[in-house]
Amino acid sequence: MASNRVITLDKLQITCQSCGLSNICLPLGLESEDIERLDAIVQRNRPLRRGNHLFQTGDTFKSVYVVKTGTVKTYTQCPDGTEQVIGFHLPGEVIGLDGIELGKYICSAKALETSAICEIPFDQLETLTATIPNLQHQMFRLLSREISNDTSLMALLSKSTAEERLAAFLLSLSIRLHSRGFSATEFNLSMSRQEIGSYLGLALETVSRLFTHFQEEGILKVNRKYVEILDLERLYSLLSQQTVCLEKLRAP
Amino acid sequence: MASNRVITLDKLQITCQSCGLSNICLPLGLESEDIERLDAIVQRNRPLRRGNHLFQTGDTFKSVYVVKTGTVKTYTQCPDGTEQVIGFHLPGEVIGLDGIELGKYICSAKALETSAICEIPFDQLETLTATIPNLQHQMFRLLSREISNDTSLMALLSKSTAEERLAAFLLSLSIRLHSRGFSATEFNLSMSRQEIGSYLGLALETVSRLFTHFQEEGILKVNRKYVEILDLERLYSLLSQQTVCLEKLRAP
């Protein structure tokens, strides 16, 4: 069942640039003709501008999406009107998997900055997975990873202090950006303090205070949205106490 | 692709009593011969006694499990030794899906009381899903549901007060037990205050205080592990404010 022609990372990126899903398929490898078949169903829509929605809560589930560039946040609206941020999705990450169960999206997805998104019609993907065992396995892995990530985040939210949460958040961003070829130590936050707070279960003022606190400690250099991590070790050490190992915070 | 012979609930339960997975497959229906094939790979091991492990963190992932009777908790060990409860799994619910990604379980699963568990070897299941499109779809749905549930729980943990958390927890139990034919208003808690607290991100003392508080309010009648919900409406109204709709808390 294992592929006899395993594609290397470089080859894969060239062959299937359009869809981050290929990265997920990598570990077991897919035959190049299979990659072409996957590539064939991937739609490249025009870039999504800041503030525009990819889908909204309740929309009929039709596709999963892969972020190519930019950042997308997913969120739900609480009964009282406030929004609850579910996640931030960076390049290479997949959105919309939670819509499979009920056939409609249970959250909304909005671009935080101009973002290029690939769309993969799910019925076509399912047809493909049924005929490519490896792809099916990678899809299961992808879904399983989502579950693992959520589990880690739940642990973080239920156990940790504000300081630990923000440290974990920054390190998660660092790791994920680095894995996509960006700098691990300096980046622009595309989300507001409010959105970070909502995601981490903190008030926006607390987030703001922690940024200045980390800066005073010499751990960060913060200028509005621009963050530079000066002392990665210290940041890591902040969550060594109770927090589940960060390996699990590594995102899709 | 849709089945021409849709199995009814009764028929299904008789045909495939051994594995709760069939309940998940219901919505789209499976042909009875397919159900037999699914049934054939399900292993019925001897019951797990209280305190015994189904698997532990780091064990090689081989199977997913379905609780038939009893309760199983999943948890991880924090670096400092304390345990973080991930979930409580009631009859009909599936365990171990988070192990797919890395090929090893990322949490431990332990019986809270004597429990009957079905084991489904995952490689065999994958072979089957590749040849039964409906089953593949149901597996995707099952994984997607896990993600949705986790999302709801994250929202609960990051936004809600202790009161809302415990109310949501009790209602979740109520709904899940009821859907399996048990009473929605009275049941035995198979987990300790400590474990509830860990799951909800609260101190055990807080959980205890809330139980007495709910009792004083006439919402519950509590006797140690035995809980009777006297006023379901009031319990619901406690989480109507910010909490994401409970529909999502309904578990696997």
Add this chain to the structure above:
DNA sequence: CGTTGAGTTGACTCCTATCAAGAAATGTGG
């Protein structure tokens, strides 16, 4: 019948939310 672990209750402290005001950046229209 003593021992052990779970659960309850109280007192106190601390973390973080909330309220409020000001500063900085961003956007808009003339």
Add this chain to the structure above:
DNA sequence: CCACATTTCTTGATAGGAGTCAACTCAACG
């Protein structure tokens, strides 16, 4: 390009919810 409006961010003061520590009760079990 500049003044004004708006949003975002920062910082301070205050209060409340939940954690922690500690003592006590209760049930289970040998």
